[in-house]
Amino acid sequence: MYRSIDSIKIISTIAILDERIRKRFPNSGLSRVSRELLQVGREAKFKSEAICKPNLYLRFFATIAILIIIVGLHVSLAQVPLAHDHLSVAEFIQVLEAGLNDIVLIGAAIFFVVTFETRIKREKCLQLLHELRVLAHVVDMHQLSKDPDKMLGNPDDYTYPPGERLNSFQLNRYLDYCSEMLSMIGKLAALYVQNFSDPVVIAAVNEIETLTTGLSRKIWQKIMILHTYK
DSSP states (O other): OOSSOOHHHHHHHHHHHHHHHHHHSTTOHHHHHHHHHHHHHHHHHHHHHHHHSOOHHHHHHHHHHHHHHHHHHHHHHHTOOOSOSSOOHHHHHHHHHHHHHHHHHHHHHHHHHHTHHHHHHHHHHHHHHHHHHHHHHHHHHHHHTOOHHHHHSOTTTSOOOTTTOOOHHHHHHHHHHHHHHHHHHHHHHHHTTSSOOOHHHHHHHHHHHHHHHHHHHHHHHHHHHHHTTO
16 A cells, blocks of 8 residues: 555645645745646656556567567578588688677667667656756755845845745745655656666656755755844
């Protein structure tokens, strides 16, 4: 029960977070980002499920291609004339070298056909993970200007546009929401490797989790500084 990620619960958590942000900071840039995150989460559910499903058309054509390669190899070997009953050492080496080259090329062709579906899925996953990586940076951009020293310090030292200066409680909530959104981005990334254990995609997911963890660490440093003003 607790050995897999439930995409529905992730989406419901993001929806609750989006509602909290919209109530606390209506018409803010962060609320628009949270709404986008919710949309990305809903899309991730269906896209991750689609990636995990086998592509029967590709597998059918891959099987046909492999059969054509094997039949072609058999026909080619059957038509090779044998000039002598006994081959000399030099002739045997030439035949062996040619045969090994053919085996390598045929093996490479079969490997290309067999892994074609995986490479297509990998490319789709990497594109979707890139969107999550960009979204993480967007969240980080929204918290960059929310510096406790500047926002809660002397108003004459730093000028903020009207409506952007927050009090201690609001700033704490704002930074906390950013941290939660980064955490949700990491969970959405993990959806793509739950049932698709491709090493390249797993490495990309790990990079996103490292990124979001690092960005959250910066946010929590601000929250710790914020507590000194209380």
